[in-house]
Amino acid sequence: MMRVKWIALLTLFVLGFSLNVMAKDDKKEKSEVTFLVSMTCENCQKRIENNIAFEKGVTALNVNLPDKLVTIEYRKDKTSPEKLKEAIRKLGYTATPFHPKKKAEKE
Amino acid sequence: MKKSVWFMLLFSLLTFTVVKAEEGKSIVKGYVLDKEGTPLPGAYVYNEDKSSATVTDGEGYFELPVSGEVRQLRADYVGFETLTYAVERPTDVQVLVMVSDTELDEVVVTAGSMGMLKNRTGVMNGESVTAQALTRAACCNLSESFETNPSVDVAYSDAVTGAKQIQLLGLSGTYVQMLTENFPNMRGAAAVYGLDYIPGPWMQSIQISKGAASVKNGYESVTGQINIEYKKPKIADPLFVNLFASDAGRYEGNAVGAVELNDRLSTALFVNYYNEERSHDKNGDTFLDMPKMHAFSVMNRWHYQTPNFVSQSGVKVLTDKRVSGQTAHTLHGGEVFDPYTVTNRTSRVEWFTKNGFILNPDRNESVALIVSGSYHDQKSDYAARLYNVYETNLYASLLYETDFGSKHKLAAGMNFNWDDYVQRGDVVERYVPQWRNIDETVTGAYAEYTWTPTDKFTLMAGLRGDYSSLHRWFVTPRLHLKYDVTSWLHLRASAGKGYRTTFVFPENSYLLASSRTLHVADDLSQESAWNYGASASFYIPVKDEELTLSAEWFYTDFNNQVVVDMDSDAHAVYFYNLKGRSTSNVLQVEVSYPLFRGFTLLGAYRWMDVKTTYGDKTMRKPLTSRYKALLTASYETPLKKWQFDATVQFNGGGRMPTPDAERPLWEETFPSYTQLSAQITRRFRRWSIYLGGENLTNFKQKNPVVSASNPYGSDFDATMVWGPTMGRKLYVGIRYNIPK
Numbered sequence: 010m011m012r013v014k015w016i017a018l019l020t021l022f023v024l025g026f027s028l029n030v031m032a033k034d035d036k037k038e039k040s041e042v043t044f045l046v047s048m049t050c051e052n053c054q055k056r057i058e059n060n061i062a063f064e065k066g067v068t069a070l071n072v073n074l075p076d077k078l079v080t081i082e083y084r085k086d087k088t089s090p091e092k093l094k095e096a097i098r099k100l101g102y103t104a105t106p107f108h109p110k111k112k113a114e115k116e
Numbered sequence: 117m118k119k120s121v122w123f124m125l126l127f128s129l130l131t132f133t134v135v136k137a138e139e140g141k142s143i144v145k146g147y148v149l150d151k152e153g154t155p156l157p158g159a160y161v162y163n164e165d166k167s168s169a170t171v172t173d174g175e176g177y178f179e180l181p182v183s184g185e186v187r188q189l190r191a192d193y194v195g196f197e198t199l200t201y202a203v204e205r206p207t208d209v210q211v212l213v214m215v216s217d218t219e220l221d222e223v224v225v226t227a228g229s230m231g232m233l234k235n236r237t238g239v240m241n242g243e244s245v246t247a248q249a250l251t252r253a254a255c256c257n258l259s260e261s262f263e264t265n266p267s268v269d270v271a272y273s274d275a276v277t278g279a280k281q282i283q284l285l286g287l288s289g290t291y292v293q294m295l296t297e298n299f300p301n302m303r304g305a306a307a308v309y310g311l312d313y314i315p316g317p318w319m320q321s322i323q324i325s326k327g328a329a330s331v332k333n334g335y336e337s338v339t340g341q342i343n344i345e346y347k348k349p350k351i352a353d354p355l356f357v358n359l360f361a362s363d364a365g366r367y368e369g370n371a372v373g374a375v376e377l378n379d380r381l382s383t384a385l386f387v388n389y390y391n392e393e394r395s396h397d398k399n400g401d402t403f404l405d406m407p408k409m410h411a412f413s414v415m416n417r418w419h420y421q422t423p424n425f426v427s428q429s430g431v432k433v434l435t436d437k438r439v440s441g442q443t444a445h446t447l448h449g450g451e452v453f454d455p456y457t458v459t460n461r462t463s464r465v466e467w468f469t470k471n472g473f474i475l476n477p478d479r480n481e482s483v484a485l486i487v488s489g490s491y492h493d494q495k496s497d498y499a500a501r502l503y504n505v506y507e508t509n510l511y512a513s514l515l516y517e518t519d520f521g522s523k524h525k526l527a528a529g530m531n532f533n534w535d536d537y538v539q540r541g542d543v544v545e546r547y548v549p550q551w552r553n554i555d556e557t558v559t560g561a562y563a564e565y566t567w568t569p570t571d572k573f574t575l576m577a578g579l580r581g582d583y584s585s586l587h588r589w590f591v592t593p594r595l596h597l598k599y600d601v602t603s604w605l606h607l608r609a610s611a612g613k614g615y616r617t618t619f620v621f622p623e624n625s626y627l628l629a630s631s632r633t634l635h636v637a638d639d640l641s642q643e644s645a646w647n648y649g650a651s652a653s654f655y656i657p658v659k660d661e662e663l664t665l666s667a668e669w670f671y672t673d674f675n676n677q678v679v680v681d682m683d684s685d686a687h688a689v690y691f692y693n694l695k696g697r698s699t700s701n702v703l704q705v706e707v708s709y710p711l712f713r714g715f716t717l718l719g720a721y722r723w724m725d726v727k728t729t730y731g732d733k734t735m736r737k738p739l740t741s742r743y744k745a746l747l748t749a750s751y752e753t754p755l756k757k758w759q760f761d762a763t764v765q766f767n768g769g770g771r772m773p774t775p776d777a778e779r780p781l782w783e784e785t786f787p788s789y790t791q792l793s794a795q796i797t798r799r800f801r802r803w804s805i806y807l808g809g810e811n812l813t814n815f816k817q818k819n820p821v822v823s824a825s826n827p828y829g830s831d832f833d834a835t836m837v838w839g840p841t842m843g844r845k846l847y848v849g850i851r852y853n854i855p856k
Contacts (some may be wrong), residue, residue, distance in 0.1 A: 049205070062755040103150075103151055103211070114238075
């Protein structure tokens with residue numbers, strides 16, 4: 010009985026990893042967008058992470074709280090920067106597309 | 117000798133500190149946008165006193181040079197409401213969102229007022245376990261929250277009652293000051309089972325500080341301090357529900373609900389139900405491997421806040437019933453004996469109120485008053501030997517804090533603590549003065565000074581004086597230093613004294629689960645010890661990531677200790693004042709590194725040398741591992757939808773209490789053993805499910821109950837426990853939350 014449970018657990022582990030690998034192997038065309046977002050604290054960061062990760066078409070997400078930047082990698086066939094901006098807005102934050110070049114000029 | 121070396125180290129640290137007068141000039145950067153995210157070029161941005169002002173460029177970007185601390189920014193733009201923006205993280209980029217004056221919205225000013233009541237752990241050897249980290253293991257209550265923590269050990273006190281003990285720096289949990297919300301809690305009798313009394317999902321975070329702690333919370337911490345913060349009504353999710361089940365027949369349910377009634381008043385309700393009523397006796401010694409438990413607890417807390425007043429109050433009620441021991445009658449010498457059962461019923465009420473007034477926000481000047489109390493009613497029955505204890509605690513603390521310029525801080529205050537124990541039962545009747553009614557009142561005052569000449573160096577010195585109704589006057593000095601040599605090397609050192617009054621029976625009631633006779637000296641003194649510590653943390657950049665390496669050393673030296681001697685006689689326990697030396701030497705090394713994105717590896721090794729004079733022999737402390745090593749691996753997929761955690765613990769062997777010389781009933785030493793735990797979590801937007809296992813190596817201490825076949829005989833002893841009594845456990849749980 011114990012052995013069965015143990016095997017079930019292992020299978021789940023392996024399954025978890027392979028699902029993740031499969032997601033990465035997807036060759037659909039991807040793009041990346043960065044938003045400047047009016048977040049103020051760790052709670053906002055958590056909230057954006059928890060919600061945007063589950064938006065349709067999102068494949069990777071990086072929230073940089075000190076710089077107030079949210080970088081989203083997404084599948085072009087499933088979503089667009091406008092939809093993603095709207096998703097952030099719905100969480101109660103103001104977002105504006107951010108272009109890294111502009112920042113470089115200032116520094 | 118050791119002391120002098122240590123002080124030399126201290127002084128060299130002090131003298132090498134180059135005091136550079138870096139005037140607090142800094143630049144606040146940010147953007148000004150409208151609600152739609154359109155940049156507002158030419159917006160006027162200035163600080164509170166208008167000493168500095170700037171205008172945004174074509175992209176709404178600004179850089180505002182400021183001197184000193186900046187708390188608020190203001191922004192003006194034609195057609196928009198003047199914006200008041202609270203700067204919470206001054207070194208970050210700020211994003212100011214302005215509202216057009218045609219849509220007059222409320223302007224919420226959130227001044228950083230709560231920050232003032234927070235603990236200044238920076239200078240101390242602090243570790244924090246966050247709510248996020250708490251979700252990485254089964255984590256149903258406080259006792260299980262330290263499984264992935266390299267500093268704190270949790271072990272069963274005996275094989276019968278289910279009582280658990282924390283160990284910090286190799287010494288028993290009574291030397292750790294336990295705090296909830298920064299006031300002392302779980303004292304005396306409550307310490308024995310108290311680790312089970314704080315449900316994991318109720319907790320916001322746990323702060324562990326090793327070595328001498330701040331003098332603010334009293335004189336008691338000898339090896340360190342553990343503070344638990346419950347979820348706060350103002351920031352907690354409106355609803356959080358957690359359900360848990362394990363194959364051992366344990367079911368647990370938790371719910372936390374929070375409501376913001378208006379912008380000043382908020383409240384939260386916490387509920388926990390715990391049920392583990394299945395019988396386990398895998399080793400067939402007729403004794404249950406785990407007690408059958410049934411517990412219910414509920415807490416309600418309130419938070420009231422105005423710009424210069426914060427008030428928090430709460431009440432917690434719990435009831436806990438445990439039944440353990442034998443499930444069957446025993447036959448011995450032709451006679452039939454009733455099952456040896458242990459029952460323990462506890463009811464407990466706790467309440468607190470914390471009130472802080474901000475007198476002058478520019479100088480961080482505030483006054484706070486904390487008042488807390490508890491009533492603990494514990495009735496135990498060790499196979500018809502009764503022990504009941506009724507414990508009352510009342511605590512009050514008045515605290516004043518202020519800054520003198522940017523480099524000096526002062527905290528001063530007074531504390532009052534009253535512990536009252538009423539003990540009844542037929543277990544022991546002759547241990548005056550530790551029997552029947554005993555109480556202690558301690559009143560004290562303290563001052564703590566923090567000097568921060570540069571942002572690289574901090575010195576914190578505290579001194580307190582207390583008067584105890586049992587032990588008269590005593591003085592507690594404590595000192596902490598922190599020096600950031602470079603950005604990648606931080607050094608810390610601490611020294612301090614701690615004191616404690618021993619209440620023999622409430623704190624050691626689990627020893628009644630044996631036939632050992634109890635002998636308490638009638639002249640027990642107050643315990644006192646010096647603790648010294650030093651640590652170095654390295655932050656080394658390796659391939660774009662940061663390798664964190666820390667090494668620390670702690671030394672505890674008792675001037676007096678109430679020795680719990682199970683060595684002089686294998687059939688007795690003696691409590692007496694230390695008549696030799698009692699020391700603890702602990703070295704710990706910890707390395708953590710994110711191997712690749714989302715994957716973090718942490719390794720830790722702790723070496724412990726804990727020695728006490730028992731009778732006339734100085735020996736290692738029994739039932740304490742000589743080392744502990746820990747390896748944890750954690751992987752989170754890029755979108756944090758999946759999480760995998762695994763922890764391996766290597767527990768070194770150690771010494772058992774001296775067995776009977778002529779008729780040894782147990783070994784002289786216990787072996788090392790390994791434990792493995794793992795968990796998988798799958799997160800969804802609103803809920804998550806987790807599945808895991810504890811003690812996956814299925815390691816068990818064989819026959820933890822000595823002379824289990826004859827529990828009424830003189831050899832019976834259930835306290836010779838050094839390892840797990842339960843084997844592999846699998847569990848599954850769900851968490852559901854409605855986010856704010």
